[in-house]
Amino acid sequence: MLGEFEYLLLAASARLGDDAYGAAIRLEIENATGRRCSIGALYTTLDRLEEKGLIKTWVGNATQQRGGRSKRMVKVTAKGIKAAKGFYETVMRSSTGVSWEAI
Amino acid sequence: MMRTHFDRWLLDKLSVTLEPELREAVLGDLEELNISTVHAICELLGLLLRRQAKPWTSWRPWLALFGIVCPITWLLTNLSSAVASGLNIQALAYWKYGVSYGTGLTGPQEILTLVCQSLAIIFWSWTAGYVLGSLSSRTAWMNRAVLCLVCFFHGKVINFIWPYLQAVLSFKHFGSIKFPFYYYGAIYPIVLLLLFLLPAFTGIRLAQRYCQLEIKPAILLTAAIATLTTLVTLTEGWQFTAVERWSMGALHYPTPGWEERLLPLLLLSWPAAYLLTASTKSYRSKVTAP
Numbered sequence: 001m002l003g004e005f006e007y008l009l010l011a012a013s014a015r016l017g018d019d020a021y022g023a024a025i026r027l028e029i030e031n032a033t034g035r036r037c038s039i040g041a042l043y044t045t046l047d048r049l050e051e052k053g054l055i056k057t058w059v060g061n062a063t064q065q066r067g068g069r070s071k072r073m074v075k076v077t078a079k080g081i082k083a084a085k086g087f088y089e090t091v092m093r094s095s096t097g098v099s100w101e102a103i
Numbered sequence: 104m105m106r107t108h109f110d111r112w113l114l115d116k117l118s119v120t121l122e123p124e125l126r127e128a129v130l131g132d133l134e135e136l137n138i139s140t141v142h143a144i145c146e147l148l149g150l151l152l153r154r155q156a157k158p159w160t161s162w163r164p165w166l167a168l169f170g171i172v173c174p175i176t177w178l179l180t181n182l183s184s185a186v187a188s189g190l191n192i193q194a195l196a197y198w199k200y201g202v203s204y205g206t207g208l209t210g211p212q213e214i215l216t217l218v219c220q221s222l223a224i225i226f227w228s229w230t231a232g233y234v235l236g237s238l239s240s241r242t243a244w245m246n247r248a249v250l251c252l253v254c255f256f257h258g259k260v261i262n263f264i265w266p267y268l269q270a271v272l273s274f275k276h277f278g279s280i281k282f283p284f285y286y287y288g289a290i291y292p293i294v295l296l297l298l299f300l301l302p303a304f305t306g307i308r309l310a311q312r313y314c315q316l317e318i319k320p321a322i323l324l325t326a327a328i329a330t331l332t333t334l335v336t337l338t339e340g341w342q343f344t345a346v347e348r349w350s351m352g353a354l355h356y357p358t359p360g361w362e363e364r365l366l367p368l369l370l371l372s373w374p375a376a377y378l379l380t381a382s383t384k385s386y387r388s389k390v391t392a393p
Contacts, residue, residue, distance in 0.1 A: 021128075022128055022129070022131075022132040023131075023132040023135045023136055026132070026136070038146055038149050038150075039129060039132060039133070039146040039147070039149065039150050040146065040149035040150035040151075040152065040153045040154075041149075041153070043125065043128075043129065043150055044150070044153045044154065044157070059124055059127075059128075062127075062131070063131075063135075065134070065135050066131035066132070066134050066135045067111070067130070067131065067134040069127045069128070069130050069131030069134065070124075070127050070128065070131060071128060071131060071132075072124070072125070072128035
């Protein structure tokens with residue numbers, strides 16, 4: 001099963017669609033969690049997800065904003081979608097009947 | 104956040120161990136994220152640390168570190184030091200007195216001993232470097248750094264202090280040989296560089312480029328190392344008996360038998376056996392593949 005951070009990364013990539021790349025994914029995760037996301041954790045997890053076949057990455061275009069350096073584009077594969085869906089359903093199932101407001 | 108030329112240069116140099124595509128992406132992200140240079144350096148170091156830690160979850164880097172870097176570097180540094188000492192003594196004798204230093208060996212024996220030891224160290228070093236590079240290419244830079252540390256720390260400090268310590272504690276008699284400062288400043292570093300470091304680093308580099316050695320070169324390499332190991336064992340024995348013969352029995356050292364002399368040399372030869380086994384496996388799988 002996916003880890004928490006792996007799911008966050010897949011969800012951010014899916015939300016960004018064609019604009020999913022390193023820096024953008026990092027900002028999405030930080031906005032969603034309210035916590036800082038390190039470049040080290042991000043790229044290590046991207047490598048791990050790619051090894052598992054859950055994402056595929058390729059070299060994207062360079063931009064002036066990036067000092068003329070290219071991006072690492074990310075796309076979630078069908079296997080990745082299935083894994084993320086499984087994680088989401090597991091969390092929803094285990095949260096049934098739980099109200100964090102009442103506790 | 105405007106980065107100065109120096110900031111960009113520093114980030115560039117710090118990220119040199121990353122693969123080119125990843126390096127481009129990471130440096131581009133750091134530029135785009137508009138964070139301070141200090142923050143960017145911390146982020147980059149965090150990434151480098153994680154990437155270096157990951158390969159250590161496998162057995163290969165540990166075998167490389169404790170099977171090659173530590174023991175073999177120590178042994179090869181010892182042997183290089185012995186070669187350098189021999190050259191140093193001869194150079195001193197010629198320089199000061201115009202004659203060669205008598206070791207009891209004949210001229211051809213001296214030359215054969217020197218050539219065998221030097222060639223053997225070169226072959227052992229190259230093979231150890233190749234196996235090191237093929238076992239753990241991702242941790243190669245760390246293994247190279249540890250290799251240099253073991254080499255220089257052991258070769259320089261221990262070899263300088265140990266003879267005097269042993270003489271004081273009377274464990275062994277080392278005579279009144281003193282190593283002048285230029286031994287550690289010139290002769291020893293040159294010998295270490297040519298016989299050990301250069302071949303070892305060349306082996307590491309070639310392994311990172313070609314990964315697997317073909318069967319024929321592996322067989323030739325193993326045969327060469329087996330021959331040189333035998334010759335070094337033989338010629339080492341000459342030196343012990345020569346001293347005793349030269350002193351007409353006055354200087355009698357407990358001469359180690361050929362088995363005792365061979366054992367550390369076998370340890371130096373295990374990378375060759377590993378290479379041969381790996382090449383044979385690869386050859387067999389190519390031959391039997393449909």
